[in-house]
Amino acid sequence: QKEVEQDPGPLSVPEGAIVSLNCTYSNSAFQYFMWYRQYSRKGPELLMYTYSSGNKEDGRFTAQVDKSSKYISLFIRDSQPSDSATYLCAMSALAGGTSYGKLTFGQGTILTVHP
Amino acid sequence: GAVVSQHPSWVICKSGTSVKIECRSLDFQATTMFWYRQFPKQSLMLMATSNEGSKATYEQGVEKDKFLINHASLTLSTLTVTSAHPEDSSFYICSAINPGGGSPLHFGNGTRLTVT
Numbered sequence A: 001q002k003e004v005e006q007d008p009g010p011l012s013v014p015e016g017a018i019v020s021l022n023c024t025y026s027n028s029a030f031q032y033f034m035w036y037r038q039y040s041r042k043g044p045e046l047l048m049y050t051y052s053s054g055n056k057e058d059g060r061f062t063a064q065v066d067k068s069s070k071y072i073s074l075f076i077r078d079s080q081p082s083d084s085a086t087y088l089c090a091m092s093a094l095a096g097g098t099s100y101g102k103l104t105f106g107q108g109t110i111l112t113v114h115p
Numbered sequence B: 001g002a003v004v005s006q007h008p009s010w011v012i013c014k015s016g017t018s019v020k021i022e023c024r025s026l027d028f029q030a031t032t033m034f035w036y037r038q039f040p041k042q043s044l045m046l047m048a049t050s051n052e053g054s055k056a057t058y059e060q061g062v063e064k065d066k067f068l069i070n071h072a073s074l075t076l077s078t079l080t081v082t083s084a085h086p087e088d089s090s091f092y093i094c095s096a097i098n099p100g101g102g103s104p105l106h107f108g109n110g111t112r113l114t115v116t
Helices: none
Strands: A004-006 A011-014 A019-025 A030-038 A045-050 A054-058 A061-066 A071-076 A085-093 A109-114 B004-007 B010-013 B019-025 B032-038 B044-051 B067-073 B076-081 B090-096 B111-115
Touching: A004 A085, A011 A019, A019 A085, A019 A109, A030 A061, A045 A054, A045 A061, A045 A071, A071 A085, B004 B090, B010 B019, B019 B032, B019 B090, B019 B111, B032 B067, B032 B076, B044 B067, B044 B090, B076 B090
Parallel strands: A011 A109, B010 B111
Antiparallel strands: A004 A019, A019 A071, A030 A045, A030 A085, A054 A061, A061 A071, A085 A109, B004 B019, B019 B076, B032 B044, B032 B090, B067 B076, B090 B111
16 A cells, blocks of 8 residues: 555646545654645646645645545645646655655646646 | 756666766755656655765665765755666656745756666
8 A cells, every 4th residue: 555645637627627636645654745736847846835734725725634534635726727737745754854855745646727 | 936956857878878967956055855756657756865965865675876876065966877777767856955944845857867
């Protein structure tokens, strides 16, 4: 069993739709949760970063963390064609400053937003 | 904002040769950098942690003699793929922590290595 499970999709939605992306994890040591967006042939770009359970909102993006269920989500409101990319969830354990860099990634979900 | 630069962005080499990839933090000092590898349609896998002035720490299953890491300064880490084989063809991405805060981790734009 992988430590982080993420449905690879692909997911195709019309412009303006609400997109829901999810990951589950098995390692209860994970404390930091991140969502990255990756365009083709580019490095990951950080979208959201959360530490505790609950919701965090930034513009059209909302990240949810449910540590009791080991489940995290990313919602994208009013999706745009420019949101088309691969979305990766990532996690790290609480173990000092360098733990931020030792991330365990999900497989990534390929999202296409069509006009 | 903080930027991590990676060079080259792509490289093609012949089997048996060595390839060096550079990772630079452009506007902050990074005592720690990380090297990831991503195969097509797969996720990023951490290969090693690069520590300025000391030996790199490799993840289980990663050959340290094949993937040489040097972190000689606070802004530069290099990954050398030695005696490359076609199965080493992959997307190599570095990242660095900005100790000044903000985004916890910054990624370079990756290097696509193709070994023929």
